[in-house]
Amino acid sequence: DAMVIQNPRYQVTQFGKPVTLSCSQTLNHNVMYWYQQKSSQAPKLLFHYYDKDFNNEADTPDNFQSRRPNTSFCFLDIRSPGLGDAAMYLCATSREGGVGSDTQYFGPGTRLTVL
Amino acid sequence: DQQVKQNSPSLSVQEGRISILNCDYTNSMFDYFLWYKKYPAEGPTFLISISSIKDKNEDGRFTVFLNKSAKHLSLHIVPSQPGDSAVYFCAATLLGDKLIFGTGTLLAVQP
Numbered sequence: 001d002a003m004v005i006q007n008p009r010y011q012v013t014q015f016g017k018p019v020t021l022s023c024s025q026t027l028n029h030n031v032m033y034w035y036q037q038k039s040s041q042a043p044k045l046l047f048h049y050y051d052k053d054f055n056n057e058a059d060t061p062d063n064f065q066s067r068r069p070n071t072s073f074c075f076l077d078i079r080s081p082g083l084g085d086a087a088m089y090l091c092a093t094s095r096e097g098g099v100g101s102d103t104q105y106f107g108p109g110t111r112l113t114v115l
Numbered sequence: 116d117q118q119v120k121q122n123s124p125s126l127s128v129q130e131g132r133i134s135i136l137n138c139d140y141t142n143s144m145f146d147y148f149l150w151y152k153k154y155p156a157e158g159p160t161f162l163i164s165i166s167s168i169k170d171k172n173e174d175g176r177f178t179v180f181l182n183k184s185a186k187h188l189s190l191h192i193v194p195s196q197p198g199d200s201a202v203y204f205c206a207a208t209l210l211g212d213k214l215i216f217g218t219g220t221l222l223a224v225q226p
Binding site: 004009033048090097106 | 117119124151156157158159160161204211213214215216217218219
């Protein structure tokens with residue numbers, strides 16, 4: 001089945017220790033998104049790639065970086081995680097990125113714990 | 116500043132009855148509204164959407180109503196089934212830009 005896969009599902013890191021979250025997709029979609037969802041809050045877009053073009057949200061901290069080496073994979077790098085970065089991180093894809101009628105498909109998320 | 120609000124964190128409904136989930140928004144320029152459904156340990160999945168030029172969209176048991184003057188939309192599920200128990204997120208977009216989500220409503224359908 002075509003899908004969006006996130007690894008690992010649970011990630012524990014130490015305060016200040018760099019961590020990388022992984023997302024892969026078999027849908028061959030052009031657009032890949034990373035969202036952060038803190039407890040009881042709405043998912044919040046961090047950035048997205050349209051093909052190789054990186055689009056950062058204005059309020060995304062510099063601590064968060066992303067890489068998309070090919071169509072299938074996208075990585076979220078947190079350079080120096082703080083306690084406030086503990087959250088669920090959701091990866092999503094869409095075919096063309098015209099959000100209104102272009103459905104976004106989400107992975108199951110990676111829950112990040114920062115000790 | 117939350118532009119999309121779901122003021123009810125949870126809702127409990129009996130099987131077979133109607134579930135009504137509500138969503139309010141502040142930006143009158145939003146042009147598309149979507150509902151996503153999320154089961155535990157899974158990512159959100161698209162459920163139904165509505166363009167701002169319409170006031171109703173129906174898909175099987177699911178109907179979304181949009182009241183632009185009140186900046187309010189609602190999702191009706193009729194009849195509700197135990198398998199509908201999930202978190203429901205309302206989301207909005209502006210000119211094809213990013214999804215702006217609400218905080219979600221946990222629906223519990225009691226058998």
